[in-house]
Amino acid sequence: MTTEDVVRTFVEYYEERGHRRITGSTLLPPPGDPVLFTSSGMHPLTPYLEGRPHPLGRRLVNVQRCLRTTDLEEVGDSTHLTVFEMLGTWSLGDYEGPRSLDWGYGLLTDGFGIDPRLLHATVFGGDDQLGPDTASLELWQQRGVPVELTVEDNWWSNGPTGPCGPDSEIFLWTGDTPPESTPTGDDRWVEVWNHVMMRHRRLADGSLVPLPQRNIDTGLGLERLASLLQGRTSVFESDLFDPWRRLVPGLWHMDEPSLRLVCDHLRSAMVVIGDGVRPANTGRGYVLRRLVRRVLTVLWRDDDSSRELVDLPGELMRHTLDHFRQDVDPGEVRRVLIEEEQRFRKLLERGRQVLARPRFQGSLDEEDFHYLHDTHGLPRDLILALRQG
The missing domain is CATH 1.10.490 (Globin-like)
Structure with missing residues (x-):
């Protein structure tokens, strides 16, 4: 499966489920944005995640090029690139986390042909402000996918303040032995897809308030997924x-x-x-x-x-x-x-x-x-x- 095949399969899968494809932006954020470069698929969509109606509706899919200066020192390993493309899906106040995860599981196993026995998930385990993400945990248990509960590793934010929420990450086993351990215990588990339940806004005092709508924001690294599907040991292959x-x-x-x-x-x-x-x-x-x-x-x-x-x-x-x-x-x-x-x-x-x-x-x-x-x-x-x- 070529990289272009991966993109086409991904986009068509979500278009069949009511998502409209939007055009990805350049690496340059809009004027007035404090960040230097677009670093995630959700960045250009921030106003819509905060409640503004999107002209194409509540279900969106796209391919967004990104640049992360924070990864510069990691470049050279098997998974990190400075400029990369992110496959993304969004629910703007429409469906919830379990449906997003179920569709993700279906695309990975049926669409891309990944053996479900090679998958592992992580889920937010709760902290002193919010309880565990039981809805995501139950979905994975129903699908027979092993789950690891974490706290900081399964909380997504775009900075110290702003939209945030628990997430569930999907990992693929890349070892040459049967799967073992967990994603936090063995780096042969490689993260391929993050599903963020973006429901909150963190204020300057650290407290959380609900967003005007409950969103889903998912991001899947194209080069990383393509290299794994092609049986390569690194994105550079x-x-x-x-x-x-x-x-x-x-x-x-x-x-x-x-x-x-x-x-x-x-x-x-x-x-x-x-x-x-x-x-x-x-x-x-x-x-x-x-x-x-x-x-x-x-x-x-x-x-x-x-x-x-x-x-x-x-x-x-x-x-x-x-x-x-x-x-x-x-x-x-x-x-x-x-x-x-x-x-x-x-x-x-x-x-x-x-x-x-x-x-x-x-x-x-x-x-x-x-x-x-x-x-x-x-x-x-x-x-x-x-x-x-």
Whole structure:
């Protein structure tokens, strides 16, 4: 099942159950939104989750591209990407959690052909403000799916205040033995789908009040699910990364963790550029700059600065822009990447000269780091990398 097959099966399954497909937004939230990038499928729908009527009704389905800077340090493992796509469904004051979970179970087992014996669920076990989510627990027990009760792991919020609620997560066993233990006890259980019962709003004092309507918000990582359905051991081995794994190793020889980071960050940078962001020292532009410079730091490790982004095959840019449906000239994406590479080379040269001064030969304190950043534009991570080199 290709990634496109996964998307089509998912969307059609929910359209048959009365959901209307909505167009996913770009990575850029609407003006005035405090977050830098869209980080979840629900983000663009916040006004409707809070009670505003949606023009397409109460049942929605979509595919939303997302970017999470919080996952940057995790990139390179088998499941995390910087830019990824989230398959999502919503009930805006319509059906409740058990129906959502039952449909989810049906899609995974009947639609995608997953053996139900390889599934495990987790459910909110209750805390000092709310009792356990017995409705979700009973649904899973009726379906014969083992359940683990947790507290913090099964409470979803988008921040310290705002919409929130208990959730039930569905895990798939990826080990080469029969399933054992539980999701919190064995990382071979991989989370594939989260169903949030978004019923509350948390206030600044920590108290909970009911939302105007009881919503369901589900999110399923497309790349993660596709790689599991394709029998691959990581998201980087799914069909989405086929051209990357075919072309990049022949261009630059790297170990597997480095290859994954380079492919992820370059692919993510292309998408960010495609959505209109350009490198800068603050905000979204700094995230883009950091992605590109992390790639170059890996490529130029061991003092191999002959590797250049100008050598990137155009096929990778076209494949990425086409997949994310971005009407952008690949030549413009290449130009932005190359210009940022040139700026970084100059910064490295200046940084080496500055750090060679006697003042910076010993250990550095916070005053040194602030001076190097404010006066010479050298961020802490670059200073540390240069000193290690």
